[in-house]
Amino acid sequence: MSPRWVAVAQVQEVHAQSGLVVEAEGEFIAIYRVDDSFYAVEDRCSHDGGSLEGGHTIGDQVVCPRHGARFCLRTGAATKAPAYAPITVYPIKREQDQLWVDLNR
Numbered sequence: 001m002s003p004r005w006v007a008v009a010q011v012q013e014v015h016a017q018s019g020l021v022v023e024a025e026g027e028f029i030a031i032y033r034v035d036d037s038f039y040a041v042e043d044r045c046s047h048d049g050g051s052l053e054g055g056h057t058i059g060d061q062v063v064c065p066r067h068g069a070r071f072c073l074r075t076g077a078a079t080k081a082p083a084y085a086p087i088t089v090y091p092i093k094r095e096q097d098q099l100w101v102d103l104n105r
């Protein structure tokens, strides 16, 4: 399947500690910044379906703000209970100050 890149945010909109949730063609996507790298994951915790909005990062992991599960931003793997199932990771790219996500991941 060929990529379907969609413009989702400007770099300066993604706060280092809490990320940004955007809607792109009906999909809710949480974007995080770790140092100079950006990551995009589905905005739905695999524990209880909660939004990851406002979740802070620890290294390359995001912490669900509801019950504290953690997910690797690189792979989507659940790394701390109470979540055990992975979440979807989207390819993300930066062109100058524009961030793009591939919805055909």
Ligand code: FES
Residues within 6 Å of the ligand: 045, 046, 047, 048, 049, 050, 064, 065, 066, 067, 068, 069, 082, 083
């Ligand atoms: S909804 Fe995320 S840890 Fe419970």
